Amino acid sequence: VTKKKRGAYHHGDLRRALLDAAAGVIHKEGVDALTLRGVGQKLGVSRTALYRHFEDKTDLLAAVSSEGFQTLYSEVAAARSASRNGPLEDMAVAYVRFALTNPSHFRVMFGRAPDDFARYPDLVRHSQQAFGILVETVSSEQQAGRLKAGEPLELARILWSLVHGIATLGMAGPLKLNSEQIDGFTRTAARTMLDGLAPV
Amino acid sequence: VTKKKRGAYHHGDLRRALLDAAAGVIHKEGVDALTLRGVGQKLGVSRTALYRHFEDKTDLLAAVSSEGFQTLYSEVAAARSASRNGPLEDMAVAYVRFALTNPSHFRVMFGRAPDDFARYPDLVRHSQQAFGILVETVSSEQQAGRLKAGEPLELARILWSLVHGIATLGMAGPLKLNSEQIDGFTRTAARTMLDGLAPV
DNA sequence: ACCTGAACACCGTTCAAGT
DNA sequence: ACCTGAACACCGTTCAAGT
Numbered sequence: 001v002t003k004k005k006r007g008a009y010h011h012g013d014l015r016r017a018l019l020d021a022a023a024g025v026i027h028k029e030g031v032d033a034l035t036l037r038g039v040g041q042k043l044g045v046s047r048t049a050l051y052r053h054f055e056d057k058t059d060l061l062a063a064v065s066s067e068g069f070q071t072l073y074s075e076v077a078a079a080r081s082a083s084r085n086g087p088l089e090d091m092a093v094a095y096v097r098f099a100l101t102n103p104s105h106f107r108v109m110f111g112r113a114p115d116d117f118a119r120y121p122d123l124v125r126h127s128q129q130a131f132g133i134l135v136e137t138v139s140s141e142q143q144a145g146r147l148k149a150g151e152p153l154e155l156a157r158i159l160w161s162l163v164h165g166i167a168t169l170g171m172a173g174p175l176k177l178n179s180e181q182i183d184g185f186t187r188t189a190a191r192t193m194l195d196g197l198a199p200v
Numbered sequence: 201v202t203k204k205k206r207g208a209y210h211h212g213d214l215r216r217a218l219l220d221a222a223a224g225v226i227h228k229e230g231v232d233a234l235t236l237r238g239v240g241q242k243l244g245v246s247r248t249a250l251y252r253h254f255e256d257k258t259d260l261l262a263a264v265s266s267e268g269f270q271t272l273y274s275e276v277a278a279a280r281s282a283s284r285n286g287p288l289e290d291m292a293v294a295y296v297r298f299a300l301t302n303p304s305h306f307r308v309m310f311g312r313a314p315d316d317f318a319r320y321p322d323l324v325r326h327s328q329q330a331f332g333i334l335v336e337t338v339s340s341e342q343q344a345g346r347l348k349a350g351e352p353l354e355l356a357r358i359l360w361s362l363v364h365g366i367a368t369l370g371m372a373g374p375l376k377l378n379s380e381q382i383d384g385f386t387r388t389a390a391r392t393m394l395d396g397l398a399p400v
Numbered sequence: 401a402c403c404t405g406a407a408c409a410c411c412g413t414t415c416a417a418g419t
Numbered sequence: 420a421c422c423t424g425a426a427c428a429c430c431g432t433t434c435a436a437g438t
Binding site (some may be wrong): 035036037047048051056057 | 410411412413414415
């Protein structure tokens with residue numbers, strides 16, 4: 001975040017800078033602390049400059065959310081590639097880790113009313129991509145005989161619910177697990193579920 | 201919501217009225233639409249009358265949240281008493297139904313940063329009570345030989361995560377299930393998990 | 401005790417005007 | 420095109436004053 005001299009134009013990639021600044025505030029202080037005026041000020045830009053790049057505040061949040069889904073996707077994909085304990089278990093750990101490392105960002109991605117974000121095709125696409133890798137992995141695990149038969153979409157939804165629940169509750173506190181315990185808990189939960197999904 | 205003549209005192213249970221009005225706005229229009237001024241106006245009361253009963257807006261939301269946990273608890277408890285398909289499965293359905301029937305209320309209960317609500321003992325107590333009935337049920341199902349042995353607290357956490365994930369994702373849309381499908385999905389998910397939890 | 405209006409320090413957003 | 424300050428219609432919250 002570099003200041004620039006007053007009166008000069010930004011003339012860099014202001015959109016990128018706004019996105020990074022917004023994500024930074026969200027990460028450090030939470031969504032409630034995010035104000036368009038504050039972000040502008042931080043970049044040495046007027047409070048309305050933002051409207052050249054985003055329709056409104058929701059639009060900004062949708063873009064931040066969209067980038068969150070891209071990060072989530074790539075971290076889950078990396079976990080699958082480097083998997084040591086089975087792809088589904090390691091993907092689950094990566095998902096939960098992302099949530100606990102970026103709790104405010106995660107809340108922006110999932111904490112809003114569905115309609116708020118439905119009209120952002122980019123966001124919808126990236127969130128579907130993040131789910132897609134799970135469905136795909138379930139399918140290939142079935143074909144490899146490591147998972148019981150059944151509609152892969154349904155099995156994926158069940159697994160996603162479990163992992164998402166751990167992420168949400170672990171974050172919100174009620175699970176009362178610290179960051180060292182959470183990995184182990186996630187693995188236990190995944191294995192418990194997988195035992196029930198083992199081939200007969 | 202009855203209007204009263206201008207200038208007169210409220211002199212009823214204003215706290216109760218404020219709580220109900222707030223919950224009503226949250227239910228119908230979402231949390232973002234909740235303003236202290238609007239609630240006061242709806243009750244024919246000045247915009248600062250509320251501060252005689254609540255410290256600030258967060259305090260109001262904590263109280264609304266607390267009542268949400270009480271409702272959730274009693275609906276889950278009722279489902280256990282009237283259970284036909286096993287207590288855990290029917291409790292799961294009740295939990296998810298509550299979330300989908302009161303999505304905005306549910307988001308207020310779970311969607312905030314943990315620290316926001318930690319300092320409200322009433323809220324903490326009621327949310328723990330809601331979790332307590334699950335731990336207790338897991339424990340009694342184990343004693344009845346219908347669940348495999350193990351730390352009941354851990355098994356309860358796993359089950360809670362699954363059910364909470366369904367509630368959150370079902371609500372947010374990504375699960376893409378309508379209210380008729382969600383019951384069936386919840387039952388399937390619970391059974392899938394329970395198969396893995398069956399005694400050996 | 402309980403309630404009031406006025407005032408303060410903020411917001412997001414619009415818009416005519418500048419370069 | 421991109422950026423600006425002024426203005427508008429809101430917020431939550433504080434506070435001295437009323438009954």
